[in-house]
Amino acid sequence: MTSTATDRTAAAGRLASLLPPAGAARNLAMAQLANSVGDGAFIVTSALFFTRVVGLSTAQVGLGLTIAWLVGFLTGVPLGNLADRKGPRGVAILLALSTALSVGSFLFVRSFPLFLIAAIAYASSQTGLSAARQALLAGLVSPAERTRIRAFLQATVNAGLAVGAALGGVALRFDTAPAYLTVFAIDAASFLVAAVLIHRVPAVTAVKAKAGEPRLAVLHDRPYAVLALLNAVMLMFMPLLSLVAPLWIVERTNAPSWVVASLLIVNTIGVTLFQVRIARGVKDLRTATRSVRFAGVAMLAACGVFALSAFGMAPAGAAAVLAVAAALLTFGEMKLASGAWEISFGLAPADKQGQYQGFFGTGPAIARMLGPALLTTLILGRGPIGWLVVGALFLGTSVATGPAVRWAARTRSASLVIEPSLNEECAA
Numbered sequence: 001m002t003s004t005a006t007d008r009t010a011a012a013g014r015l016a017s018l019l020p021p022a023g024a025a026r027n028l029a030m031a032q033l034a035n036s037v038g039d040g041a042f043i044v045t046s047a048l049f050f051t052r053v054v055g056l057s058t059a060q061v062g063l064g065l066t067i068a069w070l071v072g073f074l075t076g077v078p079l080g081n082l083a084d085r086k087g088p089r090g091v092a093i094l095l096a097l098s099t100a101l102s103v104g105s106f107l108f109v110r111s112f113p114l115f116l117i118a119a120i121a122y123a124s125s126q127t128g129l130s131a132a133r134q135a136l137l138a139g140l141v142s143p144a145e146r147t148r149i150r151a152f153l154q155a156t157v158n159a160g161l162a163v164g165a166a167l168g169g170v171a172l173r174f175d176t177a178p179a180y181l182t183v184f185a186i187d188a189a190s191f192l193v194a195a196v197l198i199h200r201v202p203a204v205t206a207v208k209a210k211a212g213e214p215r216l217a218v219l220h221d222r223p224y225a226v227l228a229l230l231n232a233v234m235l236m237f238m239p240l241l242s243l244v245a246p247l248w249i250v251e252r253t254n255a256p257s258w259v260v261a262s263l264l265i266v267n268t269i270g271v272t273l274f275q276v277r278i279a280r281g282v283k284d285l286r287t288a289t290r291s292v293r294f295a296g297v298a299m300l301a302a303c304g305v306f307a308l309s310a311f312g313m314a315p316a317g318a319a320a321v322l323a324v325a326a327a328l329l330t331f332g333e334m335k336l337a338s339g340a341w342e343i344s345f346g347l348a349p350a351d352k353q354g355q356y357q358g359f360f361g362t363g364p365a366i367a368r369m370l371g372p373a374l375l376t377t378l379i380l381g382r383g384p385i386g387w388l389v390v391g392a393l394f395l396g397t398s399v400a401t402g403p404a405v406r407w408a409a410r411t412r413s414a415s416l417v418i419e420p421s422l423n424e425e426c427a428a
Contacts, residue, residue, distance in 0.1 A: 020152035024140045024201045028133065029156045031197035035096065036157040038103070038190030040164020041183045045171050049180045055110055064116045066369065072123030073365040077216055079128030080358025083135045087206040088354055092132035093195045099125040100191035106184055127365065131358030138345055138353040139204030144283070150341045151279030158271040207351040217352055218359045223408030224347055230404060231340050232363035233397045234292070236371040237299055237333060241267055241326065244375045245306070251380065252310045255318035263326040270330040279338040285346050285409060289402045291339030296398025298332030303391030307384035332394075347408045
């Protein structure tokens with residue numbers, strides 16, 4: 001075998017290590033890849049698309065998206081419950097199609113009321129789709145494998161976001177209406193592709209509601225609600241790299257402006273390459289709790305290093321310090337995700353995974369709604385001290401997760417543990 005052939009074989013092996021096993025899990029990953037490409041393009045171009053193509057003011061865009069994600073937050077549990085009762089595969093396909101339709105409608109709306117309707121449809125569909133996909137994963141994969149497969153999916157998502165961001169970057173480079181329209185058309189098409197891929201996944205049997213149970217049982221589960229709230233607080237790391245760090249770099253450090261992009265690259269590549277490896281250590285609620293605690297320590301360390309970047313460093317030194325901070329925050333993100341997946345799946349009744357995942361999945365929406373205002377006030381207003389306060393918040397929340405998990409575990413009955421209708425091996 002020639003050296004070239006050997007290199008190709010090694011490259012193929014590395015690529016395969018980033019993908020879940022063939023079968024249902026891999027089809028789910030490819031569906032995630034498709035719609036994450038669309039999400040990446042949306043994130044990069046949405047602000048300019050809505051102002052320059054749709055013709056809205058920045059205030060209208062901010063108000064519309066805030067209302068939309070608030071509605072999405074409220075619809076997550078009902079749509080997750082629908083996935084439980086009607087079957088998660090069918091509901092996921094419908095929500096992927098409705099997401100594609102809502103994104104496609106952005107190509108034609110040119111007024112705030114129609115934009116608001118489309119944005120609400122988009123946010124609700126996205127939130128419900130996430131819950132339905134999680135319920136589908138829970139039904140197709142054995143409990144012992146869920147966190148590992150979820151890690152593969154997360155790595156795939158980050159790879160797709162990077163591709164989508166690159167497409168969005170091309171549109172930003174041209175900065176014309178046709179370029180933005182093309183990217184949004186690709187975004188809509190990506191969800192159509194996702195719907196086709198989800199259709200290839202085996203169906204999971206719908207579960208009928210039990211007589212006498214509340215319709216949305218998760219809303220009466222106080223321990224799980226506390227854990228969802230703690231997870232939402234931890235997820236406030238999300239605006240740090242996308243919003244707070246860029247402003248911090250420009251206003252408070254001597255680092256060159258290109259460092260902003262490099263921090264996002266560190267984050268994306270780190271999650272893509274190492275999320276699966278880090279998730280291997282999470283096998284039960286005990287190891288999940290430990291993983292979340294490590295996440296809090298890493299995030300505190302990251303905030304401390306971010307704070308150091310303000311102390312009169314040379315541009316190169318500041319850039320290096322910021323890269324270390326981004327790496328620590330990315331490590332914390334991966335440890336948090338690994339633990340949170342195990343907690344959210346392991347403490348949810350097997351016949352209610354959709355509504356429980358819909359409820360736990362509201363964390364990103366809460367973080368996006370509350371995080372920017374809180375974090376910019378603390379960090380940009382208070383400087384290095386603000387970073388340390390935020391880091392202490394992450395650490396304290398991670399420590400509180402342990403007692404909350406033990407409380408939730410005590411309230412669970414062994415009778416609630418039900419094997420999935422189709423395990424990974426059969427699906428493959």
